[in-house]
Amino acid sequence: MTVMKVKQFVETAFSRPGRFWRGNLHTHSTLSDGLRSPEDVCRFYESHGYDFLSLTEHFLERYGWPLVDTRPYRSERFTTIIGAELHPTVDRMELGAPWHILAVGLPLNFAPPPREETGPALAARALESGAFVIAAHPQWYAMTDRDVEVLGPIHALEIYNASAADDNDAAESAYMLDILLARGKRLSACATDDAHFVLNTRDRAAGWTMVKSEALEPEALVTALKAGDYYSSTGPVIHDLTVEPGNRLHIRTSPANRIFLLGGPAEYQMVGEQGITEAEFDLSELTRNYARVVVRDDAGRKAWTNPIWFDEAS
Numbered sequence: 001m002t003v004m005k006v007k008q009f010v011e012t013a014f015s016r017p018g019r020f021w022r023g024n025l026h027t028h029s030t031l032s033d034g035l036r037s038p039e040d041v042c043r044f045y046e047s048h049g050y051d052f053l054s055l056t057e058h059f060l061e062r063y064g065w066p067l068v069d070t071r072p073y074r075s076e077r078f079t080t081i082i083g084a085e086l087h088p089t090v091d092r093m094e095l096g097a098p099w100h101i102l103a104v105g106l107p108l109n110f111a112p113p114p115r116e117e118t119g120p121a122l123a124a125r126a127l128e129s130g131a132f133v134i135a136a137h138p139q140w141y142a143m144t145d146r147d148v149e150v151l152g153p154i155h156a157l158e159i160y161n162a163s164a165a166d167d168n169d170a171a172e173s174a175y176m177l178d179i180l181l182a183r184g185k186r187l188s189a190c191a192t193d194d195a196h197f198v199l200n201t202r203d204r205a206a207g208w209t210m211v212k213s214e215a216l217e218p219e220a221l222v223t224a225l226k227a228g229d230y231y232s233s234t235g236p237v238i239h240d241l242t243v244e245p246g247n248r249l250h251i252r253t254s255p256a257n258r259i260f261l262l263g264g265p266a267e268y269q270m271v272g273e274q275g276i277t278e279a280e281f282d283l284s285e286l287t288r289n290y291a292r293v294v295v296r297d298d299a300g301r302k303a304w305t306n307p308i309w310f311d312e313a314s
Contacts, residue, residue, distance in 0.1 A: 013230060018214035020210040023081075024193050025190055026134075026161070027053060027055050027195045028085075029041045035196060035198060038055055038068050042070060046075065048205045051079070059085060059112070061112070066084070067106065070082065079218055082108060089117070093119065095142050104225065105132050106126065123154055132222050134155065134158060139164070139176065145179050158189070158191070160172050162204070165206075171207075186309070188228040189232060193205065211229065213229070231303060231305050233303035234301040235301030237253060237254040239252040247283040251280075253279075255277055259296075261291055262291060286310070289310050
């Protein structure tokens with residue numbers, strides 16, 4: 001068995017300068033298929049303690065190709081990032097469902113897709129424009145691992161989508177993340193609401209990202225997202241994470257009942273005890289160049305770190 005040699009110091013979001021800002025990267029309003037106005041959506045998130053929001057309307061002809069200028073809804077303590085949920089006009093994913101590609105940090109003049117543009121070509125154009133690009137809700141639409149791979153060097157996939165929890169019980173896509181990581185694809189993983197504000201659903205303030213940045217500014221937040229300087233949550237807080245001498249990973253959290261270290265296939269460790277707020281894991285037996293941590297509380301809510309990348313296996 002090949003054993004990982006971990007560097008004495010591994011830089012993560014927790015070791016970088018700045019502070020964590022809470023945000024939602026996937027949201028809809030009356031400009032596509034949501035039920036509240038753009039201003040109402042922004043005010044909702046600001047009033048619920050969020051620091052930033054990306055309003056990501058379905059970028060489709062039937063909605064007038066909405067790319068919403070949310071700059072008027074910014075304040076001293078709340079900002080917005082221009083974004084959209086992109087869909088090719090004709091092209092479909094491997095199993096026949098339409099592409100859903102989130103792009104956060106788009107320019108306001110991003111052009112609608114020509115009819116012949118494929119999902120991978122649309123993702124490439126969003127990447128070239130400077131956006132943080134995400135494979136949206138993989139489990140919800142039966143997105144395959146091949147679908148994600150052909151999108152090229154996108155940044156992330158949605159590990160949790162709150163809207164899908166009540167639509168078809170397909171909120172979490174961790175399995176897809178683990179397959180792709182094991183194949184060597186470097187992805188981060190974000191949790192989102194995908195809020196539409198439909199009655200009797202829990203699609204708001206239910207899944208979020210905590211982004212580490214020195215400034216609450218759209219450009220700084222997008223740069224941090226691309227670097228993977230964030231973690232995602234549906235409840236638990238991760239206060240700190242360090243990789244320490246002796247191949248030890250130490251994490252401090254809000255009260256939980258399980259903390260998991262997940263490496264390559266069948267490589268995992270678990271610390272379980274009601275009310276635990278910290279855990280330590282031995283990295284010396286990892287055989288791949290990454291691991292990620294999942295925190296679960298008594299209510300079943302989770303927090304996910306992004307993959308932590310170590311030295312290459314040797």
